[in-house]
Amino acid sequence: MAKSDVVIIGGGPAGSIAALSLLKLGHSVRLYERFRFPRYRVGESLLPGTMSILSRLGLKPSIDAARFIRKPSATFLWGVGQAPWTFSFSVPRVSGWIFDHAIQVKRDEFDALLLDAVRQRGGTIHEGCPATDVRVDYDDHVEVDIDDGSGQQTISADFLVDASGASSILVKKLRCRKYDEFYRSLAVWSYFRRPDPFTGDLRGTTFSITFQHGWCWMIPLKGDIYSVGVIVDQSKADEIRDCGLETFYRRMLDQCSRAKEMLGDAEMIDKVRAVRDWSYDTSIYSRGRFFLAGDSACFTDPLFSQGVHLAAQSAVSAAAAIDRLYGHPGEIDNVHRWYGTSYNLTFEQYHEFLASFYTYASFTEPESEFWRRRQIAETVDARFERRRWFESLLQKAERNADWRIADFRDRASTMIAIGRHNRSALSSDFSDAELLPRRLEWLSQLSRKLNSLTQLSWVGEKVVLQGYYKVNPETFVLEPKFVLANELGRSMTKYAVEPAVADMFCGLLAQPIGYKALIKRMAEVGVVETSSQIVVRLFEAGLLAGADANNQPVRIQDRLRFDGVGVEYEV
Ligand SMILES: Cc1cc2nc3c(=O)[nH]c(=O)nc-3n(C[C@H](O)[C@H](O)[C@H](O)COP(=O)(O)OP(=O)(O)OC[C@H]3O[C@@H](n4cnc5c(N)ncnc54)[C@H](O)[C@@H]3O)c2cc1C
Known part of the structure; x- marks a missing residue:
């Protein structure tokens, strides 16, 4: 018998991955999707972190069978006269959940594949059934009004995952969306028939190319298709009104000379589409018996192709949170706090x-x-x-x-x-x-800096063990953990630690020590493989400070990070 009954609104990646995770955790799910699949969706370039989640949900065989284009990297032509640079995903596969590549997908096919997997595993799916209203203020259940084509009906469930994307009716009702002024942009895109012009390591990469009016994406898809879009300022809407969408699109592509060069005389094979106002976040990620996952909660600018990964990560987290609440209802405040904090951190980092x-x-x-x-x-x-x-x-x-x-x-x-x-x-x-040489040089610079630290001290007067949660990478169970914090409210949530690690850091309050000595002490309390990452993260969180032998402060340069690409475990 299923543990609890969860309703999901929306059958995109967030909805399907929430459903698959809940089924894995032993819950029963009913998913309501407005359209019948396959349905069109933009957002074709994925990240390795999403592969990791899908593979742990047992979907690798069906994804392999679909033969999507393998994406090894993202390549940027970022600025006039700048040589290309590549964000490569090739990392050592040190564990089963590290992926060294992603895929480029046609979303109608990819989203249908995920939804089919939900169906095959026993989830109940209602396509062509839009949710028309949601009531979430009861203590013990939620209610959703559904239009099933023959009329309106009200269903109730123990929990709700709202994965209905940018048009979420719940978010409208809660009035919790905050639009992002920084990315007031407009995307215009279509598709071209064009084989991938590259062999070698550029084959399958996503290109992002700046030009005077914005930037352009080029994503190779199955069947010799290129998805090509331009991101321009929203003020261009007037020009579009004057000249029409297709003329405007071609005009922009003409001005993005490097994209034009790559496309050559390729034929455009689809209509031109446009979307605006897509960058936003929310003041409420979850409350009571509902969780927002994926685009219904937040999305910002597609430059680094993170939308589907945010959807996947939040969907797993929402499922794990619901599972925890089912067994431990008294933890409701902590679980919601964890969900909102961890989701928001990932979004803000991006x-x-x-x-x-x-x-x-x-x-x-x-x-x-x-x-x-x-x-x-x-x-x-x-x-x-x-x-x-x-x-x-x-x-x-x-x-x-x-x-x-x-x-x-x-x-x-x-x-x-x-x-x-x-x-x-x-x-x-x-x-x-x-x-490789540049990567190694960067790493050796970092380790030189770390090794030059002869006096490492804790910032603040107390080492606080703060309660937190982590999703178990294999079972997807939400497990209570501790993270390091201080009395000033700073915390480092990326790595959970045992109480003995906090005790060890307490030693720094009385007596600063050098980096090598710290690593040795961490090993004594059982932290070996992740010790240097934890130290760097503590620096970034403002919990550690350090100086060299000449008493000069050493700044460990924060690396720009975002989830979905690294070797660190996320969910
Ligand atoms: C221009 C642009 C380019 C992008 N490029 C990328 C990219 O390259 N890589 C990437 O990872 N992301 C990209 N994204 C973002 C990505 O598409 C989204 O982040 C992703 O689709 C989010 O998944 P989701 O499941 O949350 O929402 P969606 O995929 O939007 O799915 C929501 C589902 O809910 C259904 N629904 C809506 N309302 C209701 C209702 N009332 N009742 C029932 N069902 C409902 C919808 O029909 C839909 O199927 C891009 C976005 C834009 C705007």
Whole structure:
């Protein structure tokens, strides 16, 4: 017998992955989808982290059978006259959940594959059944009104996952959406017939190319199809009204010379589509008996293809949270706090990542109004105002009163330098191996810095063990854990620790020690493989500070990070 009955609104990746995770955890699910599948959806370029989740849900065989295009990396032509750089996914597969590639998918096929898997595993699916109203204020159940084609009916369930995307009726009702001024953009896109022009390590990559009016994506799909889109300022809507969508689209592509070159005389094979106002987050991620997952909660700018991964990650987390609440109803406040905090951290980290790359392009596209307006200093987004948003995000205000706009650029440029190609033109000769020396150089710089730390001290007066949760990577069960924090409210949630680790850090309150000694002590309390990552994360969280033998403060440079691509476990 199923543990509890969960209703899911929406059959996109968030809805299907929430359903698959809940079924794995022994719950029964009913999923209501407005359309009949397959249905069109933009958002074709995935991340390795999503592969990891899908594979742990047992979907690898069906994904392999679908023979989607393998995506080894994302390649950027980011700025006038800049050599290409590649964000490569090739990492050592140190565990079963690390993937060194992603896939490029036609979403009608991919989303239908996921929904079919839900059906095959015993989930009840109602296609062509839009939810028309939702009531979430009861203590012990939720109610959803459904239009099943023959009339309206009300259903009730123990919990609700709202995975209905950008048009969520629950979010409208709660009035909790916050639109993002920084990315007030407009996307216009279509499809071309064109075999992938590259062999070697560029084959299957996603291209993102800046130009005067914005940037352009090029994604190779199965069947020699290229998805090609341009992101421009929303003020271009007037021009679209005057000249029509297709003329505008072709005009923009003409001006993005490197995309034009790659497309050659390829034939356009679909209509031109457009969307605006897609960057937003929310003030409520979950409450009582409902959870928002995927685009219904938040989405920001498709530059680094993170939408489906955010959907997948939040869906697993929502399922794990519901499972925990079923068995431990008294933990309701803690579980919701964990869900909102961890979801928001992932979103904000991505936001920061994007802000850095947009600001970088504002330096390398100096003639462009689009890019000038997206420099962090120019934005009217309240969260960026006077950089308060950024400072509070990284708790930098106290530590680095001298943050400058250029810091955003420099953080992006460190990453760009690691992925920079050896030649200035795109070429099939590009090999991932040419990036290796730069990666190693970056790592050795980091380890030199860490090793130069002779006095590491804890920031604050107390080492606090803060209650948190982590999703077990294999079972998807939400497990209570501890993370390190201080009395000033700073915490490092990425890695859970045992109480003995906190005790060990207490030693730093009385007596600072060097990095090597710290690593040795961490090993004594059982932290071996992740010790240096934990130290770097503690620096980033503002919980550790350090100085070298000359008593000079050492700043461990924060690396730009976002979930879905790294070797660190997420959910
Ligand atoms: C221009 C653009 C480009 C993008 N490119 C990428 C990319 O390259 N890579 C990437 O990862 N992401 C990309 N994204 C984002 C990505 O498409 C989304 O983040 C992703 O689809 C979110 O999945 P979801 O399941 O939350 O929502 P959706 O995929 O939108 O699914 C929601 C589902 O809910 C259904 N629904 C809606 N209302 C109701 C209702 N009332 N009742 C029942 N069903 C309902 C809808 O029909 C839909 O099937 C892009 C987005 C945009 C705007």
